[in-house]
Amino acid sequence: MDDSGSYAVSAEFYDLLQAETDRRLAERRFTGAAGRARYAIVDVGAGTGIVTEVLLRASSVPVHAVEPAPAMRAALLSRLAHLGADQRARVTVHPDPLAQAGLAAVADVAVASNVIASLDPATRRAVWKAISTALVPGGLLLFDPPPAGLPDGCESVARLGPVRVGPDLYSADVTRRPDCGIVRTVFTYRVERDGDVLRQVREAFDLWPTPPEQLAEELHAVGLHLVQAPSADLMAARCAAE
Structure with missing residues (x-):
């Protein structure tokens, strides 16, 4: 089974x-950054809510969790159900893409974790604009920025697990390869029992390589300007001050 990028396969295994x-x-x-927020935080592509929960615990402001994928949003709401009532009261779940969420000048922090690389160029530019508006x-x-270029060939990225659930072992192999100018990332999930494979399913995601200087140009075009990020694996930008 290969469901291209809808998370319909991955949602079962993700957490x-x-x-x-x-x-x-x-x-x-x-x-x-969440601890310093004074207005609100936007979580762009909240997924199963791991980042959303971290933001809620670290802050005292409202959090807007934007997650259009139904499979991931179901997991997000399940996670929120186990939080305290005071934290749930501060989070708003938006089921539409950020550009359709209607958020304007509401937040002083926005995070996009494991999101930007998966957006095609036109969608990425629309997201920059929506973030600037929010x-x-x-x-x-x-x-976290997309890869700057293509891999040389098919390569192994990671081995996830195994994690035991009763008699079964859950694991995943992650590979990536160049494919017509994009990076094709494939997650192959396995469920094994007593050395036998009970299930094996796959889901593929496309990543769009983008050099940092192009990202800077796109951000600048919507009034976002690169600044020093708090860690080497992140990029950061600030909305122009009035």
Whole structure:
């Protein structure tokens, strides 16, 4: 089974294989900025809500969790159901893409974790514009950048798991390869019992390589200007001050 980029396959496995690693990464990347937020935070592409939860715990302001994919949004709402009522009261879940969410000058922090690389150029530019619109003057955007170029060939990226659930072992192999100017990333998920493969399913995601100087130009065009990021694996931009 190969469902191209809808998360219909990956949603089942995502938290089991990636949640703890993603949580630690989000805490390192976003806790400081979230703690300094004074208006609100926008979580662009909230996924299963791992980053959303980190932002809620680190801040005292409203959080806008934007997640258009139904499979991931179901996991996001399940995660929110287990939070305290005070935290749930501060989060708004937006089921439409950010450009359709109607957020204007509401937040002083926006984060886009594991999102920008998966956007085609036209969609990426629309997202920059929507983020600029959502931020107040001086607001900060944090995001992990897409790859600057294509891999040389097919390569192994990661091995996730295995994680045991009862008698079964869940795991995933992640590979990527160049494909007509984009990077094709394939997650192959397996469920094994007593050495036998019970299930094997795949989901592929396309990534659009973009050099940093092009990102800077696109951001500048919508009033976002690169600044020093809090960690080497992030990029940061600020909305122009009035």
